[in-house]
Amino acid sequence: MNDQKFFDRCAQKLSGAFTSEEESKFYDDLEKNPDQKSAFQDFEKQWETSGKLKLKYEADPQLAWEKFSELKSDDQPATVRWIHFATRLAAMILLTVGLGFLIREFGKNEPYHYATFEGETKWVVLPDSSRIKLNESTLLTVASDFNTEERNVSLKGEAFFEISRDESKPFIIQTEGAKTQVLGTSFNIRAIEEEDNIEVFVVSGKVSFSAKDSELILTQGMAANFDKTNNLLALEENQGNALAWHVNSLEFKDAPLDKVFADLQNYFDVEIVIANDKIKNCRFTGEFKKPKLKEILKVIAISTGITHTENNNSYTIQGEGCSPQQ
Structure with a gap:
């Protein structure tokens, strides 16, 4: 067996592509x-280390392996250094785990995928010069025909959009059950798969936010949500903190x-449980730059x-609470 075949088998094993018989033979x-x-x-140690940086959405190891296989060169020499194996395995890890990666699924008819892992944010610049900042654990998919007749993308997670104006090519963001369409504006979309709502907040310009047979036109400072x-x-x-992460x-x-x-x-990204409903009546004013949760909770307590x-990762809030405001 040559070294290239050995690398291929390692990558297949770690990506979950083996059958039980193939794994036993390996x-x-x-x-x-x-x-x-x-x-x-x-x-395997490299793989396990990278596996700690998990995205909140489901990765597809089989798809990652298929895409990786498409990128392999057919004319490589039979003997390849171990360091080359490690480098190419790292590429496989990036495809599967999402280590702050940009997956480019090469080919004329393939979409582009941009993603972030937990704790990471990043700016993406699209071919039309639009800029998009991805929050952590976010996946943005750009259609293969982007910037032809329309500018179509889909979003899982949260992102801030600065869209270059082009009246001939509307910019359309598909989220689970809802669609946001603009010509040129800036706005935030929160579309977390585990959450019941999709939220849109407009910073400038005009946005069409639609779902099923309903549509809302949003302008600067307006917000809307779709209950999935x-x-x-x-x-x-009261969406004053829609851009807090940004x-x-x-x-x-x-x-x-x-x-x-x-x-x-x-x-x-924590759970906060309010033990006494009267606590909800209390009101708070404060501003925090580079906020830290425990510091904020101390200020609220005072x-x-x-x-x-x-x-x-769970906090339970207790206390006598406040009387309802008249």
Whole structure:
């Protein structure tokens, strides 16, 4: 067996492409070749380390392997250095795990995929000069015919859009059950698969937000959400922190604490449980640059008298609460 075939088998094993019989044969061959066994163990460690950087959406190892196979050169020499194996395996890891990657599925009819992993944000510039900032754990897919008659993309996650104006080519963002269409504007879309709502907040220009047979026209400062459970499209109020992840800042102006804690949940990706409904009546004002959750909770506790307990990534808010405002 030449080195190239060995690399191919390693990548197939780690991507989950083997049948049980192929996997058994692979391990039998490793036992017969100590050098290859040692090399595979090194590859496996790299794979496991990268596996800790998981995206919130489901990766497709089989698709990753197929795309990787398409990119391989057919005229490579039979003997390849181990370091070349590691480099190409790293490419395989990027395709499968999403280590801050840009997957370019080469070919005229293939879409482009841009993605981020947990804790990462990144700017993407499209062929029409539009700029899009992806929040963590976000997948943006750009259609293969982008910028021909239309500019079509799809989004899973959250992103801030700065769209170059082109009246002849509308920019269309598909999200789960909803569509956002613009000519040229800036706005934020939150479309997290695990959440019940898709939210749009407009910074400038005009946006068409539609779902099923309903449509809302949004202008500067307006927000709307689509309830995926009930298929309801509605205007939304008090979206002052819709861009918090983008500007790295949180601001509250006489906001009820249930709204405050909802924004903190979104920004810090934690669970916050309010133990007493009266706490929701309390109101809070504050502004935080480069916010830190525990510091914010301390400030809220001082101003409202609430306390909290922490368990892993979950916070329980306790206290007497406040009387409803008249």
